[in-house]
Amino acid sequence: MPKISAVIITYNEEKYIEQCINSLVDVADEIVVVDSLSTDRTVEICKRLGAKIIEQKFLGYKEQKNFAVQQAEYDYILSLDADEALSAELRKSILKAKNNWLFDGYRFNRLNNFCGQWMHHTSLYPERKLRLFDRRKGEWGGINPHDKFIMHLGATTGYLKGDLLHWAYDSIEEHIAKINHFSSISAKEYHQLGIKAGIGKTTFRPIWRFFHSFVIKTGFLDGYMGFIVSLNLAYLCFLKYAKLRRLILTEKNNKKNRLTDTRVKVALQEWDYAIAGQIMENNTKPTYQSPIQPENISIIISTYNQPEWLQKVLWGFKCQTLSGFEIVIADDGSDAETKAIINGFKENSKLNITHVWHEHQGFRKCQILNKAIIASRGDYLIFTDGDCIPQEDFIEIHAKRAKKGFFLSGGYFKLNLTVSNAITQQDILMGNPFSTRWLLKNGQPFTYKYLKLYRNSFLKWFMNTFTPTRATWNGHNSSGWKEDIVKVNGYNEDMQYGGLDRELGERLKNTGLKSKQIRYSAICVHLDHPRPYKTKDTLLRNIRIRREVKRTKLTWTEKGISNHIDIKLKNSSLNS
Incomplete structure (x- = not known):
């Protein structure tokens, strides 16, 4: 049976620390309190209850927690905040896990108390927290003050029944004071990460935050306090981006050496354009303004030894509202079965397909994608994967929303394996994979993400506008101008599985491109399958x-x- 060290960070927590420590009796074999030089009775209470006290000036939330974890005697850690306590049910679950430790970490729900009322709804429940873990399998990360324990790739996690009780705020005034404090910390962290704060984020994301908490997460069922909590969450979102915007503007005003930086950037851009010109010479068409004609669009589909899934994807492209586009299949070394599927579509459909293949030598998706970009004839490129069936208006939405100076970030709805296997050609023709009724009937569990599949145009506009999710370059559903992608030299072939598409998007943004959110308009359904190429080392790299x-x-x-x-x-030369 492993021994558990309970770790708590504190600062002036005399009100709740005793009930926190008392809830750990018989669960923890050691209680470590790292105190940030409290001025009240916190340390006195902890000593009386037998906790090990270590004083450390506050380093930041995630930094302080990583420090605290290293002070523990045992590798198995139960991390609590001072205003939290284990419920009776959670205590039993932890003791059971302790007697039969099966995973590297365990998650459980956190139940928040706001002004004396337990909040069973809003965005505050269920807050699923990973607080019981093997410290050798991860570390504290995230963006301060919203720290989270991040497991290493390959580490396993389980779920425990019972709630972690959290006495969040005793008064509305206290919550507002914390909002002001936390929004300042978040704004500084976002600024250091280079995150932008336009008028859209400052205006629309708070509205979405309230709607998500009060309506989608049924905060209205918590009555008046549900309304107040949802409103305060929206206010926190607003202040965070408003303060971030102020930091960005202040930085711009304080820079005195911008002229030198600009000259360097211009020189680099000229060099980039020169290389891009060599790559694209004799193989590009004139640049067309939106709306884009279908013959100027190339769909690039990545695949590797998933012939059944690729067949379903190509059925989806046969059903598009637009026709005349080009499909380039980026094949990372699939066997003859995949080639036979592709040849069948070439012979028996009107799809214009180019098959770009190289010998399989491990995961080389970025390399085959670059080769596919070279082989493409379109001015506008739409990227997806060979396990993503497109909705009938998938290409049309991308074409209509395309705009110079932007790339588009579409969405997906992930299917389980049962539903993935059940889909037939007739289902795709009838649009069944995008029907909530059909999905529920065939075993796809209900989730709020079904909102992506509703066809109401106002709802799609609303969700695209107010979603807090950032518009990133995602390989399963993104699009952009070929000249922009060539300008950054395409995909980085040093990248392996896990974020290789995001890296391209980040470089595109560094050139000044902006991203546009269409995750609720341009939809594909993602078929389930194992990913044996996912490794810890490549992810860390x-x-x-x-x-x-x-x-x-x-x-x-x-x-x-x-x-x-x-x-x-x-x-x-071969085409000439």
């Missing part, structure tokens, strides 16, 4: 690459499309 891209505002990758310029020239 990808994270390091992306951090460097953000830190240095990098636009160009050395290992991109330009690596295959000879292939491009050969194709040009």
